[in-house]
Amino acid sequence: MKESSAIYRVLFVNQDELFEVYARQVYQADMYGFIEIEEFVFGSRSQMLVDPGEERLKSLFGDVRRSFIPMHAIVRIDEVEKEGVSKVSEAKGQVTPFPLTPGPRKE
Template identity: 40%
Template structure:
């Protein structure tokens, strides 16, 4: 039997984060929700999603994420993992860190 998968959407520093996790529960700390067993895509190929990589760098070593209840936008139980994202809270557009291009010689 497959583990339950949750899509957790929350606000952080003016951005909307969308992460996937296997465990979501009321926290032992009053007013917080515990999110654990975060799920990230594992790519062995050449193409790497920069947003997924950024989220893995930020939350990859996190055992349990304690989110204040007022920062949570939505928690959904989903059948399969979609693409994790970081969006601007005001516009809803994805926040993408551009790949650095080589500068022109002077």
């Protein structure tokens, strides 16, 4: 099994807010229509300044081992060299959800 050193920036919409998080593992989940995110990465707290947005995300995702995000909520996924500052911003009027496609048919 190869050692993963890649870091991914994932932007997704949740309840009219745009979330920007960083993680080491991002892939299509076994559950149809979901993206799976594991190993969230948060910036080190070596400075005295505290970013309330990042602290909010750290409290939301700090204890989460794995998160399943609906595929239509994903805005973009980028592979980056190093993690940035995770943040939450207002998404009203900025992001249009991708249209859903029907799931596999059971016959």
